[in-house]
Amino acid sequence: MGGRANGRRAWWEDGMxxxxxxxxxxxxxxxxxxxxxxxxxxxxxxxxxxxxxGPSGSGKSTLLNLVAGLDRPTSGTVEVAGTDLGKLGEAGMxxxxxxxxxxxxxxxxxxxxxxxxxxxxxPAQLKGNVVPGRAWELLDLLGIKEVADKYPARLSGGQxxxxxxxxxxxxxxxxxxxxxxxxALDTHSGEQVMELLxxxxxxxxxxxxxxxxxxxxxxxxARVLSVxxxxxxxxxxxEDAERAAADVIRVHGEETRR
Amino acid sequence: xxxxxxxMGLLAEEPLHGYEVKNRFEAMLGGTWEVxxxxxxxxxxxxxxxxxxxxxxxxxxxxxxxxxxxxxxxKALDEWLAQPDSGPQQLHEDIYVKLLLATRxxxxxxxxxxxxxxxxxxxxxxxxxxxxxxxxxxxxIDLARLVRGALLHTEADLKWVxxxxxxxxxxxxx
Numbered sequence: 001m002g003g004r005a006n007g008r009r010a011w012w013e014d015g016m017x018x019x020x021x022x023x024x025x026x027x028x029x030x031x032x033x034x035x036x037x038x039x040x041x042x043x044x045x046x047x048x049x050x051x052x053x054g055p056s057g058s059g060k061s062t063l064l065n066l067v068a069g070l071d072r073p074t075s076g077t078v079e080v081a082g083t084d085l086g087k088l089g090e091a092g093m094x095x096x097x098x099x100x101x102x103x104x105x106x107x108x109x110x111x112x113x114x115x116x117x118x119x120x121x122x123p124a125q126l127k128g129n130v131v132p133g134r135a136w137e138l139l140d141l142l143g144i145k146e147v148a149d150k151y152p153a154r155l156s157g158g159q160x161x162x163x164x165x166x167x168x169x170x171x172x173x174x175x176x177x178x179x180x181x182x183x184a185l186d187t188h189s190g191e192q193v194m195e196l197l198x199x200x201x202x203x204x205x206x207x208x209x210x211x212x213x214x215x216x217x218x219x220x221x222a223r224v225l226s227v228x229x230x231x232x233x234x235x236x237x238x239e240d241a242e243r244a245a246a247d248v249i250r251v252h253g254e255e256t257r258r
Numbered sequence: 259x260x261x262x263x264x265x266m267g268l269l270a271e272e273p274l275h276g277y278e279v280k281n282r283f284e285a286m287l288g289g290t291w292e293v294x295x296x297x298x299x300x301x302x303x304x305x306x307x308x309x310x311x312x313x314x315x316x317x318x319x320x321x322x323x324x325x326x327x328x329x330x331x332x333k334a335l336d337e338w339l340a341q342p343d344s345g346p347q348q349l350h351e352d353i354y355v356k357l358l359l360a361t362r363x364x365x366x367x368x369x370x371x372x373x374x375x376x377x378x379x380x381x382x383x384x385x386x387x388x389x390x391x392x393x394x395x396x397x398x399i400d401l402a403r404l405v406r407g408a409l410l411h412t413e414a415d416l417k418w419v420x421x422x423x424x425x426x427x428x429x430x431x432x
Contacts (some may be wrong), residue, residue: 055424074391158285164383213410214380214383214413214416214417215383215387215410215413216382218380218384219383219384219387219389219391222384224380224422228423228424228427229427229428233371233373233423233427234376234377235383236376236377236380238380238381238384239381239384240384240388241385242388243385243388243389244289244390245288245289245290246289246290246291246292247385248382248385248386248388248389248408249290249291249386249389249405249408250290250291250402251287251290251291251350251404252291
């Protein structure tokens with residue numbers, strides 16, 4: 001890209017809004033085709049909330065892992081925030097993840113022997129930039145300040161996921177990635193977690209969400225990518241018009257008879 | 259849904275004029291079912307003929323007539339409320355027939371039809387979400403529940419389209 005090399009701001013800092021660019025991505029797994037990708041190209045704009053939907057094994061989690069730098073494509077390029085991830089070594093990749101990516105998983109992945117607050121601070125410690133103030137701010141924002149000193153085993157699923165979200169946000173990631181973040185939660189906790197992601201998005205956070213819940217996805221994400229057999233088969237941008245109730249639902253009566 | 263029982267249910271709360279019935283009915287349905295005043299009067303007249311409602315007193319102000327639910331009407335209403343809906347499933351939308359025709363006319367290649375339908379369902383889900391939020395904001399929990407039902411129905415429709423798409427896709431790549 002060389003945006004910095006010539007002394008100018010990189011294209012992605014320059015009011016340009018593209019944040020992620022995947023070009024002709026293939027991912028081949030040995031011993032099976034599950035999760036493989038067959039030539040995917042897509043871009044994501046800064047500030048977008050995009051949902052990725054598709055059946056299990058369609059490749060949607062693979063897509064997310066490639067953007068996160070947790071995995072590398074068999075061919076094709078992944079660029080995030082102006083960085084071509086293919087040009088990074090392992091150390092560079094770890095640094096990229098630490099500085100740019102917040103990742104939320106279905107099963108929280110909290111360390112059981114650390115408190116909620118300590119879990120939130122892990123990425124900041126890895127960065128050598130411990131910011132307890134920011135951690136408290138996030139715990140407050142996510143409504144879990146009162147459980148800061150508790151260990152994960154003492155927390156409900158919804159609370160654990162909110163701790164995981166706080167951890168994902170502690171380094172102010174350029175991009176928040178969430179892989180089925182409501183998959184292990186009951187309906188109510190799931191809705192709360194999604195509500196939270198919606199709020200973060202309204203505050204400007206770019207979010208890529210893998211989910212199978214179309215109701216929740218369309219409530220918050222204005223763009224829905226459909227993945228099937230390793231391809232993006234649809235890219236829907238949803239409108240946000242205020243519609244009259246009768247334009248959305250029609251309750252029908254049988255014709256009054258006789 | 260039946261206008262007849264809707265009207266009877268409202269009259270079970272308190273006696274009403276025809277116009278009040280119309281307004282309350284539409285408010286109850288949150289704008290998802292609009293009726294004209296003619297339908298309301300026709301319904302009231304039939305209910306009166308069948309002894310399920312009765313006029314209270316004479317025509318009042320500007321010829322307005324108050325109706326109340328009769329004891330027979332109350333009984334009929336309670337029976338109706340207690341009955342589960344066990345009739346055939348209603349599939350009102352054109353997509354069902356379009357799908358059958360597309361299978362016959364387009365050699366089984368449904369991809370385009372399904373793709374467009376999927377987008378329509380996604381957009382509808384978004385609109386329904388907005389409507390549910392609005393109903394909750396307005397304190398209309400009853401209406402929010404109605405919208406929730408519509409959301410779940412549309413989710414099922416979407417899953418159905420996804421399933422057909424996966425079938426069509428699998429068929430093509432094999």
